[in-house]
Amino acid sequence: METQCIHNPYTSRWQGPHGCVGEFCLFANPGFANGRGIVAITTEQNIENLKAKEKKTTIAPAHPKTNPSFTITKIKNKGLGLVANTTLHRGDAIMTQTPAILVHRNFLERLPPSKQHALLDAAIARLPSPLRTAFLAQMGHIEGHKITAILATNAFQMNLGGGSDGHHYGNFPEVSRFNHDCRPNVAFHIASGDSEDGSSLLTHTTTAVRTIHPGEELTISYLGAFEPRAARQLRAQHAWGFECTCSQCSLPGDAADASDSRLSEIAEIEKELADVRSQKVNVAMLRKLAGLYEEERLEASVASAYTLIALNGNMLGEEGMAREYARRAAEALVIENGVGSGDEGAMRELAERPREHFTWRAGVGRG
Numbered sequence: 094m095e096t097q098c099i100h101n102p103y104t105s106r107w108q109g110p111h112g113c114v115g116e117f118c119l120f121a122n123p124g125f126a127n128g129r130g131i132v133a134i135t136t137e138q139n140i141e142n143l144k145a146k147e148k149k150t151t152i153a154p155a156h157p158k159t160n161p162s163f164t165i166t167k168i169k170n171k172g173l174g175l176v177a178n179t180t181l182h183r184g185d186a187i188m189t190q191t192p193a194i195l196v197h198r199n200f201l202e203r204l205p206p207s208k209q210h211a212l213l214d215a216a217i218a219r220l221p222s223p224l225r226t227a228f229l230a231q232m233g234h235i236e237g238h239k240i241t242a243i244l245a246t247n248a249f250q251m252n253l254g255g256g257s258d259g260h261h262y263g264n265f266p267e268v269s270r271f272n273h274d275c276r277p278n279v280a281f282h283i284a285s286g287d288s289e290d291g292s293s294l295l296t297h298t299t300t301a302v303r304t305i306h307p308g309e310e311l312t313i314s315y316l317g318a319f320e321p322r323a324a325r326q327l328r329a330q331h332a333w334g335f336e337c338t339c340s341q342c343s344l345p346g347d348a349a350d351a352s353d354s355r356l357s358e359i360a361e362i363e364k365e366l367a368d369v370r371s372q373k374v375n376v377a378m379l380r381k382l383a384g385l386y387e388e389e390r391l392e393a394s395v396a397s398a399y400t401l402i403a404l405n406g407n408m409l410g411e412e413g414m415a416r417e418y419a420r421r422a423a424e425a426l427v428i429e430n431g432v433g434s435g436d437e438g439a440m441r442e443l444a445e446r447p448r449e450h451f452t453w454r455a456g457v458g459r460g
């Protein structure tokens with residue numbers, strides 16, 4: 094009997110180099126993520142690292158969800174954006190995407206633009222047609238070379254591992270439609286292939302952080318949520334060319350000052366909580382911190398605060414508080430950083446058995 098060879102048209106295999114500028118070369122992998130494709134301008138070593146990681150991880154399927162929970166539409170004064178078409182709850186997945194292109198940070202930051210353009214053009218030309226079209230449809234907020242402008246507006250920093258040589262910019266065309274809000278209703282994380290569940294390589298994942306009603310815009314934060322308003326606004330203007338008029342930035346004078354004060358209070362309390370020798374930590378301080386996060390609507394950035402509250406609560410012998418915030422911290426760590434990230438496992442253990450944790454009552458008499 095004749096054996097049939099089942100041909101998988103989507104074998105993920107890196108090809109190249111297809112041209113280099115100095116140590117940076119163009120590699121392409123048209124079979125990546127079930128034929129979605131990907132290109133990279135990077136060093137040979139980074140491609141070797143990616144190949145090694147690919148052997149250990151599965152790549153998230155690139156097929157779009159049949160029923161996305163959003164519609165892409167025009168938003169007043171923002172260009173296009175994403176609007177929820179269903180009710181979403183904290184923890185609900187929005188999308189998971191792989192990049193169209195990875196570019197080594199030093200290629201973009203250290204080489205003169207004139208030396209970058211030809212390789213960037215060649216890279217995009219090598220993308221499979223649907224992804225190339227999606228890439229080129231993105232907006233760029235600066236004049237000049239189109240691909241450079243698209244990357245300037247829409248690239249995320251990613252670390253592929255291996256120290257500073259792993260620093261890259263990644264572009265995810267579908268993710269690029271999220272507009273910015275300083276108090277976003279969506280959190281994101283990027284897995285570079287080191288996550289313990291081994292389920293993702295180079296994936297950008299977005300998750301709802303609070304209840305979102307149909308018709309509400311879905312937003313992420315482009316910048317540091319803990320910066321005061323003036324610094325956030327400066328960054329939005331400098332890096333993305335827009336004046337931030339999000340609800341937090343539009344607060345009237347007194348309320349805006351109160352928001353900035355809460356942010357500095359958060360920083361002060363967290364400094365105290367991170368110091369195991371501090372004599373000032375008490376339960377009121379822990380409750381205060383949780384309240385400040387709530388007032389500031391920082392649901393997209395609560396994981397490390399909840400971790401601190403859980404650990405310090407346990408040190409004070411506050412079993413209920415330790416359990417509650419360890420559970421919340423584990424949930425937030427998954428939303429903000431992915432499954433198996435950081436202290437997630439440790440927080441789950443603390444939530445289960447606070448009295449067996451090494452921190453139990455270790456700080457009684459501290460405050």
Ligand SMILES: C[S@@+](CC[C@H](N)C(=O)[O-])C[C@H]1O[C@@H](n2cnc3c(N)ncnc32)[C@H](O)[C@@H]1O
Pocket residue numbers: 170171172173174231232234246247269270271272273274333334335336337338339
């Ligand atoms: C990553 S893109 C977001 C999607 C973009 N609106 C589009 O039409 O494709 C970033 C650009 O969107 C616009 N943008 C994002 N957030 C905004 C906001 N909060 N207010 C005004 N413009 C915003 C700015 O022009 C910014 O450079």
